[in-house]
Amino acid sequence: DAGVIQSPRHEVTEMGQEVTLRCKPISGHDYLFWYRQTMMRGLELLIYFNNNVPIDDSGMPEDRFSAKMPNASFSTLKIQPSEPRDSAVYFCASSFSGTRKNIQYFGAGTRLSVL
Amino acid sequence: DAKTTQPPSMDCAEGRAANLPCNHSTISGNEYVYWYRQIHSQGPQYIIHGLKNNETNEMASLIITEDRKSSTLILPHATLRDTAVYYCIVRVAVNYGGSQGNLIFGKGTKLSVKP
Numbered sequence A: 001d002a003g004v005i006q007s008p009r010h011e012v013t014e015m016g017q018e019v020t021l022r023c024k025p026i027s028g029h030d031y032l033f034w035y036r037q038t039m040m041r042g043l044e045l046l047i048y049f050n051n052n053v054p055i056d057d058s059g060m061p062e063d064r065f066s067a068k069m070p071n072a073s074f075s076t077l078k079i080q081p082s083e084p085r086d087s088a089v090y091f092c093a094s095s096f097s098g099t100r101k102n103i104q105y106f107g108a109g110t111r112l113s114v115l
Numbered sequence B: 001d002a003k004t005t006q007p008p009s010m011d012c013a014e015g016r017a018a019n020l021p022c023n024h025s026t027i028s029g030n031e032y033v034y035w036y037r038q039i040h041s042q043g044p045q046y047i048i049h050g051l052k053n054n055e056t057n058e059m060a061s062l063i064i065t066e067d068r069k070s071s072t073l074i075l076p077h078a079t080l081r082d083t084a085v086y087y088c089i090v091r092v093a094v095n096y097g098g099s100q101g102n103l104i105f106g107k108g109t110k111l112s113v114k115p
Helices: none
Strands: A005-007 A010-013 A019-024 A031-038 A042-050 A053-056 A065-071 A074-079 A088-095 A110-114 B009-013 B018-023 B031-038 B045-050 B061-064 B070-075 B084-092 B109-114
Touching: A005 A088, A010 A019, A019 A088, A019 A110, A031 A074, A042 A065, A042 A074, A053 A065, A074 A088, B009 B018, B018 B031, B018 B084, B018 B109, B031 B061, B045 B061, B045 B070, B070 B084
Parallel strands: A010 A110, B009 B109
Antiparallel strands: A005 A019, A019 A074, A031 A042, A031 A088, A042 A053, A065 A074, A088 A110, B018 B070, B031 B045, B031 B084, B061 B070, B084 B109
16 A cells, blocks of 8 residues: 655745645545644644545634545645745645544655745 | 643663653543654654553554553664654544544654664
8 A cells, every 4th residue: 555645745835825735545544634743833633534524624724724625535735825834744644434443644744835 | 632741752772672651640431542653754653552451563562551541652672763753642432423533742752762
């Protein structure tokens, strides 16, 4: 299995630009999570989906952030417009509820720098 | 979810056992203890989890005290590649209430394995 795949690995953009981060979960997994990691705040959950439906988006910092999951094999996290304080590493994770072990598998992350 | 307390850092000699402690004195009866680690510039990686019995897998052993208020992750023969931040997380049982919930990451323990 290829694991959770995120793209791009690195993104450098200028303030005000739109940024789209992509995630392909592990095939067969029914939960998908987006996290953000910064030095100040550590790892924090932004939003998660179950069977492509957003369940909890209370961690999304503001309306500039949006996430979609159009199908079971693809999700996007969009920031529009981006700001320097959005600079962070963004992780996607997926899990399968059928095993009842609740183990999340993380991607390698996207390092975002907003100048 | 219950909170956990971990030492901020620990050193271990290569080839020796690394014993990482975690206090979770307010853990509830239906909460499991999960351990993840994050190697530099990578996504978090699941290690092991347990409810009340000691657990062992190919990566580590988990020892949970009888009162469940603390636990220890044991890496039996630490290598340089085990240098990472180790997170102890407690959370409700799998699929509790039909929701996977989320992982609340604290600051973890930075383990440095030295030659």
